[in-house]
Amino acid sequence: MPSISFKGVDYAYVDATETYLALEDVNLEIRDGEFLCLVGHSGCGKSTMLNLIAGLERPTRGEILIDSTLVEGPGPDRSIVFQNYSLFPWQTALKNVVFALRQTNKQVGKAEAEARAHELLEQVGVADAANRYPSQLSGGMRQRVAIARALAIDAPIMLLDEPFGALDPMIRRRLQDMLLQLWEGSCCKTAVFVTHDIDEALILADRIVFMEPKHIVKTFELPANRDRTAAEDDPAMRAIKDEVLELFEATEMGRED
C-alpha cells in the first residue's frame, strides 16, 4: 500500500532542436490505497506524470518518492497499462500475459501460468483471442489483453493511461466494474488512472486531479463511502462534475493547439 510524492517536479522533453517543458513545479501527494484520477485536455502532461511514476523517465528537476524512496527506474512494485497498450507483437495474447506472470513470479510453473493467463483473458472478455497475435486483434481487444497483462503483474501500484479509451460503452462499463472490484478486493492497491472522461473519473476515483498544461489546477475529494454506481444522482458528485466541466471549458479556451 504505497504512497507516491511529487516534490517540485519539472519535466522537459529535449530533442536535437528544442526543449519543451511538459511539467513545471508539480507537487502532489498520492495516499496509499488511494484511487486517483488524472484528468485534463490532451497534451496537459497526464502521460508524462504516469511515466515518471513508472520510472520510465526521470524528472528534470525535483523528485518522485514511493514510500520515501526515490524513484530511479521501473520496478515490480508498479504495473502500467500504456495509452497505446503496447503488447509484444511476436507473442500471442496468452503468451503476453504468461510473460507478465512469470516476470513477477519466477516460481510459477508453465502450466499454472497458462491457466491463470486464461482466467485473466476470460475476465476481460477476450478468452477466444488467446492464441492470436496482437496484429490479429482489434484495438479494443489489444487494450483488454494489455489490461489482463497489468492484472497479471499484481503490483501494489497500478498505473493506467486511458486504458478504456478505445472500448465500446458496454465493455467499458464492465471493465470499470472489474477494475474497481479488483482494487477494492486488494485492500488496497494505489491506483493512478488517466482519463479525459469525467463520468469515468467520478465512478472510479477517490480523488480527481485536474490538470492544465504543465500544472495541477485543482484537486477534488469525492465523498467517502459513496455508491460508485449512482454517481449521477448524488448532488455532491453532480456539483463536482459541473465544476470539472467548467474547468474543461476554461482550459479549452487557452489552448495553443
Ligand code: ADP
Ligand atoms: P497528455 O497525456 O495529457 O495528453 P503528455 O504527457 O503526453 O500529455 O504530453 C505533455 C506535453 O508534452 C504535450 O504538449 C506533448 O506534445 C509533449 N510531449 C509528449 N511527448 C513528447 C516527446 N517525446 N517529445 C516532445 N514533446 C513531447
Ligand code: MG
Ligand atoms: Mg496521454
